[in-house]
Amino acid sequence: MYNEPMFLKPVFQERIWGGQKLNTEFGYDIPYARTGEAWVISAHPNGPSEILNGPLQGKTLKEAWENHGELFGRSQDQTGEYPLLIKILDAANDLSVQVHPDDAYAREVENQPYGKTECWYVLQAEEGAEIIFGHHASTKEEFEQMVADGRWDSLLRKVPVQAGDFIYVPSGTIHAIGKGIVILETQQSSDITYRVYDYDRTDGQGNTRELHLDSAIAVSTVPHKEVEVEQEVSYFGGLTSKRLVKEQYFTVYHWDLDGEADMTMDDDFLQVSVVEGQGWITVDGKVQEIQKGDHFILPNGVHHYHLAGQLECVVSHL
Structure with a gap:
């Protein structure tokens, strides 16, 4: 059905901590003064992306997943919801300190199919910017007491970040994105x-x-655990591909293209977000321009493609 990339239209979310960078840095026509999130590859009911080209133009990614599973390597008898969600977040102010459940808790308590493990690639960070990542409590009892007492400075673990940093955030991790940071988030x-x-x-x-303190305490990992991720660099002509994480829910790469690269896709489908630069992608002889702010899926059935230009991309698959 598709012998070309499936381009997607972002869905914007108003947030108390949002700002204007999704417009000023990415050129999006944002609808709110405080636009905090662009859901750029999404089949979630709270904000499904619209398909911009090809036979399913005007349909949503959710509809494509449900009615055309062959585009994602799904057999007709496979069920379940689209597993991944890609966002760009503009933290003009600090996000709340929060935590997400794992799959088991999400299914048993929230009647939802997925918990939320996520990861962040830092696109921009103002000087002195920090995230909250983890905490200093040794036991659940100590954690609960410090929360009850409001001893946030003692409890929360702050980490400085800069552009190009990568942070893997398993479910159960206490976290918050700090003021002055723009990230691309890959998540369940x-x-x-x-x-x-x-x-x-x-x-x-x-x-x-x-x-949501009761639920937060129930799902938080105590004590905080550092998770080491194995990273790996590969080269394909003018493309440097750095694998940032390979875990149960997703594999994520950073691509840096300077020139040209012939690529082969071995996965069921590939999600691509262009975060800097401009270039071209060629599939079956059809050349399409791609630039910063574009997001697309290479569907199942695309085996070979050619990239050219100067680009940075964040790429993911199952």
């Missing part, structure tokens, strides 16, 4: 978030946002 297709702390800030109506 889940929208379950348990908010632990929100700096006591209020919305436009003077209301604080809901916290």
Whole structure:
């Protein structure tokens, strides 16, 4: 059905901590003064991407997944929801301190198919920018007491970041993206978030946002665990491919193209986000321009493709 990339239209989400960089840095026509997230490859019911080209133009990725499983290497008897979700986040202010459940908890308690393991590739970071990643409690009892006492400075573990950093965030990890950071996030297709702390800030109506302390305490990993990821660099002509993580839920790469590369796809499908530069992709003799802010899927059945130009991409597959 498709012998070309399947380009997708982002879905934007208003957030109390959002800003304008999705417009100023990526050229998106954002709908809100505080646009915090662009869901750029999504089949999630809370924001499915629209397909921009080809036989399914105007349909959503969710519809394509459900009705044309062959594009993703699915047999007719396979069920389940699209497993991945790609976002770009603009943290003009600090995100809440939060945690996500694993698959088992999501299914048993939330009646949702997926928990949320995620990872971040830092696209921009202002000088002095930090994330919260993990905590200093040794036991669940100590963790609960420090939360109850509001001893956030003692509890939360802060880590400086800069552009080009990669952070793998398994479910159960206490985390928050700090002010002045723009990231591309690859995650399981889940929208379950348990908010632990929100700096006591209020919305436009003077209301604080809901916290989810019981659920957060139930799913948090205590003590915090550092997860080592094995990274690997490969070369394909003018393309340098750095594998950032290969884990149960996804494999993620950073591609740096300077020139040309002939590529072979061995996976069921490939998700590609162009985060810098401009170039071209050729499939079956059809040449299409790609540039910063474009997001597409190479569907099942595309075996060979050619890349040219100067590009940076974040790429993922199952």
